[in-house]
Amino acid sequence: MLEKLLLNHYEAAAVILSGIGLTNLLLQRNLIKKIIGLNIMDTAVYLFLAAKGYVAGRAAPILLENGSGGWVTSSSVYVNPVPAGLVLTGIVVSVSVTAFALALTLKLYESYGTLNIDEALLRMTEQQEELEAKVDEAEEGILS
Amino acid sequence: MINMFAYNIPFVSIFMLMIAAIITPLLPKRNRLPEKLSCYVIGIIAILSAYLLYVLTSSGQSLSFNFPMGHFPAPWGNELRAGPLEAVLALVFCIAMLLSLTGNFSSTAEDIAPNRRQIFCVLVNLLTASLLALTYTNDLFTAYVFIEINTIAACAIVAVKEGPETVRAALRYLVMSLVGSGLVMIAICLLYDLTGHLLMQNMHGAIQVLVTTKSYMMPLTVSLALITAGLAIKSALYPFASWLPDAHGSSTNASSAILSGLVLKGHIFTIIKIFYRVFGLEVIHLLRMDTVIFILGLLAMIMGSVHALKQTNVKRMIAWSSVAQVGYIFLGVGLNTTAGVAAACLHIIVHACIKPMLFTAAGGLSNAAGHKKGLHALMGTFYVNRWAGMGLIVGAFSMMGIPGFAGFASKLSLMMASFDHSVVVWSLAALAISSVLNALYYVPAVIVVLTHNKDAQKNFTAPAPTRSYKISMFIFLALNFYLGLFCMPLLRLITRGVNVL
Amino acid sequence: MNEELKAIWRSLFDWVMGNGPRPENEVIPPEPPPDLPFTLKPKDKYSRFHEATLKERYSQWVEIHGLHIFSIVYSGLSVLTCVVVVSLLLATVAELPPFGDEKNPANNEVIRRYVEHGGHETGAQNIVAGLILDYRAFDTFGESAVLFTAAVSVLMILGASRRNKQDNELSPNVNEDGKNFLQRGPPIKTFRKDDAILRGVATLSIPVILMMGCVVVINGHLSPGGGFSGGAILSTALILAANAYGFERVHDFFNERTFIVSSSTALMIYALSKGYSFFTGANHLHSIIPKGTIGNILSGGLILPLNICVGLIVAGTLYGFYALFSEGDM
Numbered sequence: 001m002l003e004k005l006l007l008n009h010y011e012a013a014a015v016i017l018s019g020i021g022l023t024n025l026l027l028q029r030n031l032i033k034k035i036i037g038l039n040i041m042d043t044a045v046y047l048f049l050a051a052k053g054y055v056a057g058r059a060a061p062i063l064l065e066n067g068s069g070g071w072v073t074s075s076s077v078y079v080n081p082v083p084a085g086l087v088l089t090g091i092v093v094s095v096s097v098t099a100f101a102l103a104l105t106l107k108l109y110e111s112y113g114t115l116n117i118d119e120a121l122l123r124m125t126e127q128q129e130e131l132e133a134k135v136d137e138a139e140e141g142i143l144s
Numbered sequence: 145m146i147n148m149f150a151y152n153i154p155f156v157s158i159f160m161l162m163i164a165a166i167i168t169p170l171l172p173k174r175n176r177l178p179e180k181l182s183c184y185v186i187g188i189i190a191i192l193s194a195y196l197l198y199v200l201t202s203s204g205q206s207l208s209f210n211f212p213m214g215h216f217p218a219p220w221g222n223e224l225r226a227g228p229l230e231a232v233l234a235l236v237f238c239i240a241m242l243l244s245l246t247g248n249f250s251s252t253a254e255d256i257a258p259n260r261r262q263i264f265c266v267l268v269n270l271l272t273a274s275l276l277a278l279t280y281t282n283d284l285f286t287a288y289v290f291i292e293i294n295t296i297a298a299c300a301i302v303a304v305k306e307g308p309e310t311v312r313a314a315l316r317y318l319v320m321s322l323v324g325s326g327l328v329m330i331a332i333c334l335l336y337d338l339t340g341h342l343l344m345q346n347m348h349g350a351i352q353v354l355v356t357t358k359s360y361m362m363p364l365t366v367s368l369a370l371i372t373a374g375l376a377i378k379s380a381l382y383p384f385a386s387w388l389p390d391a392h393g394s395s396t397n398a399s400s401a402i403l404s405g406l407v408l409k410g411h412i413f414t415i416i417k418i419f420y421r422v423f424g425l426e427v428i429h430l431l432r433m434d435t436v437i438f439i440l441g442l443l444a445m446i447m448g449s450v451h452a453l454k455q456t457n458v459k460r461m462i463a464w465s466s467v468a469q470v471g472y473i474f475l476g477v478g479l480n481t482t483a484g485v486a487a488a489c490l491h492i493i494v495h496a497c498i499k500p501m502l503f504t505a506a507g508g509l510s511n512a513a514g515h516k517k518g519l520h521a522l523m524g525t526f527y528v529n530r531w532a533g534m535g536l537i538v539g540a541f542s543m544m545g546i547p548g549f550a551g552f553a554s555k556l557s558l559m560m561a562s563f564d565h566s567v568v569v570w571s572l573a574a575l576a577i578s579s580v581l582n583a584l585y586y587v588p589a590v591i592v593v594l595t596h597n598k599d600a601q602k603n604f605t606a607p608a609p610t611r612s613y614k615i616s617m618f619i620f621l622a623l624n625f626y627l628g629l630f631c632m633p634l635l636r637l638i639t640r641g642v643n644v645l
Numbered sequence: 646m647n648e649e650l651k652a653i654w655r656s657l658f659d660w661v662m663g664n665g666p667r668p669e670n671e672v673i674p675p676e677p678p679p680d681l682p683f684t685l686k687p688k689d690k691y692s693r694f695h696e697a698t699l700k701e702r703y704s705q706w707v708e709i710h711g712l713h714i715f716s717i718v719y720s721g722l723s724v725l726t727c728v729v730v731v732s733l734l735l736a737t738v739a740e741l742p743p744f745g746d747e748k749n750p751a752n753n754e755v756i757r758r759y760v761e762h763g764g765h766e767t768g769a770q771n772i773v774a775g776l777i778l779d780y781r782a783f784d785t786f787g788e789s790a791v792l793f794t795a796a797v798s799v800l801m802i803l804g805a806s807r808r809n810k811q812d813n814e815l816s817p818n819v820n821e822d823g824k825n826f827l828q829r830g831p832p833i834k835t836f837r838k839d840d841a842i843l844r845g846v847a848t849l850s851i852p853v854i855l856m857m858g859c860v861v862v863i864n865g866h867l868s869p870g871g872g873f874s875g876g877a878i879l880s881t882a883l884i885l886a887a888n889a890y891g892f893e894r895v896h897d898f899f900n901e902r903t904f905i906v907s908s909s910t911a912l913m914i915y916a917l918s919k920g921y922s923f924f925t926g927a928n929h930l931h932s933i934i935p936k937g938t939i940g941n942i943l944s945g946g947l948i949l950p951l952n953i954c955v956g957l958i959v960a961g962t963l964y965g966f967y968a969l970f971s972e973g974d975m
Contacts, residue, residue: 004739011738018330019731025323027723034319041326045333052337055752056745061772062868063764063939071770071939075760078772080751082336082759085777086285089788090329092873093292096795097322099966100296103799104303104315106970111308117319120312148928155927159920162790166912169797169905213783215926216766219755222783263801270794277787289787293794300798311802330734337741340753350750366737 010051017044031105031115035098042094046087053083146209150199154226154280155211157189157234158273165269168262178265183245186272190238197231206640210282219346225282229489229641232634233279233413237406239623240496241272244401247504247616250607251511255305255396264304271297271402275410284332284422285342287414291328291378295321298407302395313390320377320387327374334367335422344421355427365431371418372433379411381474382444385467389451392463397507400459401500404466409492412473416485420645425480438478438567442574444471449581457517458506461585462499465543468578469495475571476558483561486639491554493634494542494627498550501620502539508532508609508617509593519589524597531609531617533593538624540586545579550624553631555579768936769866769945778871778948782919789955793912796962800901803969840889847889854882862956866945872952876959883964892972895964904961911954918947 005012021044024037061081063071105115112120164185168178200207208227210218245252245268256264274294281287299321303314336342338360339350354360377384392400419428428434448468455461469491476488512528513521526533542549555575562571609617627634742749759776767775777785862875887895925932937944 001736001739004743005735008738008741008744010744011741012735015734015738016731018326019727019734022323022326022730023723023727025319025326027719027726031315031319038322038326042329045326045329048330048333051744052333052751054745055747055749058747060869061760063770063772065940071764073761073764075757076747078760080756081772081776082342082751082756084773085781085784086333086336088773088777088871088873089285089289089784092788093289093791095963096296096791097292097318100299100795100798100802101315101318101322102970103802104299104311104318107303107311107802108308108315111311117312117316120308124309124312152924152928155920155923159916159923162786163913163916163920165790166793166909166916170909212927213923214779215922215932216780220758221780221926259804260801263797266797267794270790273790283784285781286784286787289784289791292791293787296791296794296798300794300801303798303802334737334741337749337751340750340755360740362740363737366733 008051010054011048014044014048014051017041017047029116029118031101031108031117035101035105038101039094039098042090046090049083049087049090053080055079146199146207150196151209151211153192153196154224154230154234154276155213157192158224158276158280160185160189161269161273161276165266165273168266168269171262173258173262176261178262179245179249182265182268183242185269186238186242186245189272189276190235190242193231193235193238196226197228197235200226200228200231201637201640206644208644211280218343219341222286223282223343224280225344226280227641227644228637229645230279232637232641233409233489233492234276236493236496237275237279237409238272239619240405240500241268241275241402243616243619244398244405244500244504246612247500247620248396248398248401248507249612250610251397251507257306260304260306264301267297267301267304268402271301271407275406278410278414282345282421283343284335284347284418287417288325288328288332291325291411291414294407294410295325295378298403299391301399301402302391304399305394305396307394309394313387313394316387317391320384324374324377324384327370327377331367331371331374334363334370338363338367344417347422348424351423351427355430364427368423368428368431368433372415372437375411375415375418376437376440376474379408379415380467380470381440382447382467382471383440385444385448385470388467389455389460389463392466392503393457393460397503400463400507401503404463404503405496405500408466408470409496412470412477412488412492416477416488417645419477419480420485420642429480434478434480436478437474438480438571441471441474441476441478442570444468444474445574445578446471446581449578449585453581453585455585456519458510458519458522458589459503459517461519461589462502462506465502465582465585466495466499468582469499469543471578472555472558472575475574476561479561479565479567479571481561481565482639482642484558484565486635486642487554487557487561489638489642490557490631490635493638494550494554497620497623497627498539498542501535501617501624502543504613504617504620505532505535505539508613509536519592522589523592523595526593527596529609531614535617535620536593537590538621540590542624542628544583544586548625548628550627550631553628553635557631557635764939765936767945767948768939769948770939771866771868771871774866774871774948774952775945778866778951779946783923786915786919789912789915789958792958792962793908796904796908796965799966799969800905804901843889847885851882851886854878854885858882858956858960862952863942863949865952866948867940867942872955873959875952876956877963879956879960880963880967883960884967887964887968892968895968899961899964904965908958908961911957915951915954915958918950922947 018041021037021039021041025034025041026037028034028037058079059077061078061084063073064077066072108117108120109115112123114120114123164181168181171177171181206228208225211224211226212218213222213224215221252261252264270293274290274297277290278287278294281290295318299314299318302317303310332342335347338354339347341347341350351364354364373384380388392404395403419425419433423431445468448464448466448471452461452464452468455464473488473491473495476484476486476491478484479487508529509522509525509532510517512525512532516522526537538549542551545552545555559572559575562568565571742751759772759780763772763775763780764770767779769775769779858875858879858881860875861870861878862872865871865875883895883899922932922934924930934946936946943949
């Protein structure tokens with residue numbers, strides 16, 4: 001197994017990174033760190049895809065001139081172009097999601113003064129209790 | 145054969161919604177033009193889908209076709225695929241979306257600031273487009289891209305109502321969804337590496353070859369587990385459902401209805417498609433994924449209801465009940481037979497009609513009680529807004545599975561499907577327990593709503609329900625009774641659709 | 646023996662229940678006058694010696710150490726999860742097809758057609774551009790739609806409402822006890838002052854960056870690059886301009902309205918032209934779009950206009966994100 005891992009060392013590095021990123025995304029309690037985890041995971045997936053597209057000894061998938069005015073179109077010259085396309089899509093998706101998550105985080109920070117979702121929940125319940133207490137007081141005041 | 149008009153319907157419906165979404169920010173804000181545009185476009189697409197369904201099934205046999213997106217056929221270009229099942233789901237999604245929008249016009253106008261309403265319409269159009277694309281797509285990577293559109297749009301329509309609570313709920317939802325889509329992305333990369341294809345039928349062929357030669361079994365199992373786990377997180381299967389009540393309970397009524405009724409279903413249907421069209425039922429059984437799904441479904445049916453019992457907020461209660469209903473659907477999927485999957489699809493349709501009705505009704509009732517959402521505050525609200533009261537009562541009966549209501553039809557078909565399966569005892573027991581638990585929290589809600597409360601009724605100053613609310617609620621009720629009383633033709637139709645999937 | 650055991654048991658029981666023996670130096674609080682109202686009667690534990698019960702001790706301990714222990718357990722569990730996930734994936738990777746081998750399943754007839762016929766079928770020299778904007782164009786359209794969705798959502802969340810809130814910060818929402826009603830964090834401030842060096846460098850480099858971005862966008866079908874990368878380069882020029890000359894100057898020609906109009910129009914052109922191409926392709930109709938000769942700047946059919954549209958969307962959106970995050974306004 002170790003030999004195979006050494007052979008697939010790019011993929012091995014990619015899945016280690018993606019495991020780290022996934023754990024950060026799931027279990028970090030600071031939202032900024034969660035988002036960093038998301039980005040680590042996405043980057044790991046790009047590394048994985050790039051490694052999967054590579055074929056030893058071949059060129060980038062941009063047609064080369066063959067010297068007599070034509071193009072080299074033999075498929076044994078270029079690496080696999082599909083992972084490059086998938087990585088491009090992945091990058092754009094990741095940028096969009098990161099921006100959206102950061103916008104929500106900024107909004108949460110403005111409302112609660114914390115970057116921790118659980119702490120935000122605590123503060124929210126405190127605020128609600130305060131509010132309810134106030135409403136009760138006001139109602140009692142009206143009644144009396 | 146299929147005429148050219150019907151042939152283009154899947155493509156036209158996705159693109160019409162996309163173009164509507166793109167053009168909405170440019171529209172003037174007067175006259176509620178964005179809302180009207182969304183409603184008209186979704187309505188037109190519902191009619192088109194109904195026509196497509198008619199064309200695909202009228203000849204007596206179930207037709208299906210592939211629609212290449214561009215000049216290149218199957219293994220090279222993207223493709224859409226339409227069959228009876230896709231057409232009927234598209235029809236139901238459009239109807240439920242339309243009714244969720246029209247039924248909640250007034251509460252949307254109250255909850256959402258005017259400058260955000262336009263963007264809300266953009267998001268609704270994008271969400272519908274992504275749901276239709278998920279329904280029709282024949283390409284796994286296209287599915288991933290539209291899952292991401294769905295995620296962002298769904299989280300954004302939670303946050304569209306201003307307030308710290310919704311931001312927190314949207315963030316929790318977003319984080320869980322991102323974990324899910326990360327897992328899906330990794331699984332798609334693994335599958336691409338193993339098969340060299342991204343289109344579903346080509347992947348299917350390659351996977352069959354791998355399984356018969358017993359090669360790459362471990363990566364295949366891991367990628368199936370990852371993609372199922374990712375989509376299960378997004379469709380709120382029980383252990384991963386902690387985000388759902390926050391997101392569905394705190395957002396505006398239209399958003400809750402759309403999220404609960406439709407967004408979850410899009411992901412579940414993607415799972416069904418992956419099971420059927422990418423792996424095939426035998427491979428799913430070989431890799432033991434059906435058992436896992438079945439057990440999680442059982443767990444969700446019980447635990448969702450148990451959690452719903454503890455709620456005092458009516459919207460959170462209905463949201464937890466969604467978790468239980470998702471469990472029913474996964475139970476059907478986990479049976480791993482045509483009958484089971486057909487029953488699951490029937491339950492998808494039934495739930496897509498009832499849950500928006502319940503949320504719309506709950507919104508109307510809490511509006512009648514002066515925007516209080518606590519269950520006890522709703523006492524006597526039936527007599528203020530009778531349409532909403534009717535909706536809640538009928539929805540509750542349907543969820544409990546009283547004969548004649550829609551929920552009964554799908555529960556019955558789930559039961560019938562599990563009879564020719566070895567796990568029949570488990571699924572029958574779970575269905576019985578879950579129905580009793582459903583009754584335990586829905587009956588008190590019905591009783592509270594029906595109890596006369598003279599003191600409070602004087603204080604209720606809510607305006608009478610609008611005409612659009614009444615019409616939407618009427619259609620919801622009619623749909624519910626139609627599904628409850630005449631579900632057999634629909635079930636036959638779905639079974640035919642599943643057979644050609 | 647039995648008595649001793651009983652005594653030990655009693656003392657243990659007393660310790661658990663908090664009725665321990667009285668220490669020598671204990672100060673007994675004075676007895677309260679008997680006619681006090683019921684509510685003011687001091688609690689039992691002041692009238693006689695009181696040792697904390699196990700339960701109280703436990704809750705005290707939890708209060709002091711609980712969070713610490715919880716975070717240790719939590720991080721331990723996190724590491725465990727991470728190790729499990731990584732080892733599962735590593736076991737998977739070890740069985741995957743070998744790295745860089747040309748016999749891998751991914752190098753199949755699909756790739757062969759992309760490479761061998763991609764040139765004359767799409768007219769693009771850059772095979773990846775032909776792949777993403779012609780063979781698999783629906784994915785790429787979805788991807789632009791993701792960006793559009795995110796832009797619209799961020800605009801909604803950070804847009805108008807945040808501007809109003811910043812105006813209100815001059816008179817913070819303080820309730821009677823002088824505490825901020827919402828516990829807001831400290832306001833996020835950006836410090837900016839006129840900087841001669843920054844301005845000089847910006848004046849020199851912005852035209853170069855713009856030109857570079859345009860080259861990358863326009864040559865997207867001939868060389869590495871395309872709409873997304875070129876658009877990102879263009880947006881850096883806008884961001885640099887905003888930092889050097891102030892957001893107001895950029896605002897004069899690129900504000901929220903221009904952003905929405907340009908993005909929507911570009912995406913609309915994208916959707917309509919690609920929709921035409923999908924429609925003709927699926928119905929086997931003749932498409933009027935010429936492919937051109939490979940290697941020319943005017944080649945690749947729709948790829949060049951699509952790259953320009955995507956470049957506009959990306960440039961606007963990335964600048965929009967920057968402006969919204971730093972200023973709360975565009």
